[in-house]
Amino acid sequence: FFVLFPGVDPTIWVEKQVERIGQKVDTFFINIPMGQGQEKDADNALESCAKEGRWIMLQNVHLMTTWLKKFENDLERVSLNANPNFRCFISSEPPPIPTMQTIPEPILQNSIKVAN
Secondary structure (H helix, E strand, C coil): CEECCCCCCCHHHHHHHHHHCCCCHHHHEEEEECCCCCHHHHHHHHHHHHHHCCEEEEECHHHCCCCHHHHHHHHHHHHHCCCCCCEEEEEECCCCCCCCCCCCHHHHHCCCCEEC
């Protein structure tokens, strides 16, 4: 889980890791910048990546607050039988105020958090 700050894009870090393990970015890694209308693409990609052991990155999930509960449930479900090589990377801006919760707590609890 990448916590986003102005001027920071973690995509290149993930792409370098894909290359480091000997995979090709364009076939092994799916990167989806989240926004209105991307929910179905993200759902389908999550399913296929979990099954095939590929990596997925969902960027800017803070823009998709109503979809996040479904994503939380889907991620938990696919993780139960996922290929061991499957990875899901998530990026989000921090909430505007500390008491505001935009990301479901189970996602945060089960993630390695990275802030730069």
